[in-house]
Each structure stands twice: as structure tokens, then as C-alpha cells.
Amino acid sequence: MIKLKPTYIVERVTDINLNDLKADNxxxxxxxxxxxxxxxxxxxxxxDIEKWLDLVKNDFKIAILSNNPYTKYVKEAGERVGCVAYERAGKPRRKAAIRALKDLDLLPGEVVIIGDRPLTDIWVGQRLGMVTILVDPLLKHEEVWIIRYLRKLERIFIAKASKTFTQLEEK
Known part of the structure; x- marks a missing residue:
């Protein structure tokens, strides 16, 4: 069965409570x-995301896992953020995510995967036993129509699978 229900849902990555994640090991x-x-x-x-990532790097190992095929673009993003970045990840396939886990030298239960797409980001995390966090896309209105349509279907599927979501709350 496809597991698309994220562990947590937040509006933006900057809404993630880092202390809660540390408390959960x-x-x-x-x-x-x-x-x-x-x-x-x-x-x-x-x-705000750039500043938040600077805080994240104080306590967490980080990586970027992107389905984007443009190597230069993804690698430059990784350099800017200050982490390893993988392009052409093929999510929800597990291969690139397993490679990222090995490079981070962490077990799936010690890692959270964060993304805006249930059918790619959340599903690969669920398949590997990671904590998953679904965020709202930064720019919904600029997406092509098919992506907007798929997002609606994903949200309907998740809503039917679970009537409520656990929220990460700021303390």
C-alpha cells in the first residue's frame, strides 16, 4: 500500500521546530x-530560509535530494546551502535517498525528509522508515496545470487516509 500520509505538515520549512526534532533523536x-x-x-x-538553514546546520547533518535533472543548478544550490546535493534522484525510488543516508552516515530513523510533494518526497521517506514533513510549495501559482492538479489529488488522498494531521507546533 502506498503511504502518503506525512508525519507532520507545516507551511514552510522555517516553521519546523528544531528542538522537537532533536528531542526525537x-x-x-x-x-x-x-x-x-x-x-x-x-x-x-x-x-528567511537561508538564515534558518544556518541554524539547522549547527545541530543537524543536511542534504538536498532533487528530481531536477540539471546537475549544475542542483550542485550550485548545494554549495549555496552548504551541503551535498543529489540531482536526478528519481523519487520515489529509494536509490538516491539510500545514498544520501550513507553519505550522512545516519540511519533512516535518525533522519527527517522534507518536501512539498506527497507522491515523491513523502513516499520515499515512508518507504525507508524516515520521519516525513510535508510543506506547502513556495510558489503554487506558477506551476504548470498538471502539477497543480496532481497536488489536489495528493491532498484529497491524504485527507481521506487520515482526518487529522499531527502538526509541529512552535514552543
């Missing part, structure tokens, strides 16, 4: 790139 974070950390197909990293 999370030692690493794997991020989707486009529409999670950066605006899609641009090199724009919002300032």
Missing part, C-alpha cells in the same frame, strides 16, 4: 529543492 535532514527550499527553476533562496 533526529540527527539529519534531507530536503527537496524546488518549491521546498528554493523557488522552482531559479537560484532564489528566500532570506
Amino acid at each position: 533526529i540527527k539529519g535532514m534531507i530536503f527537496d529543492l524546488d518549491n521546498t527550499l528554493m523557488h522552482p527553476k531559479t537560484s532564489y533562496l528566500p532570506e
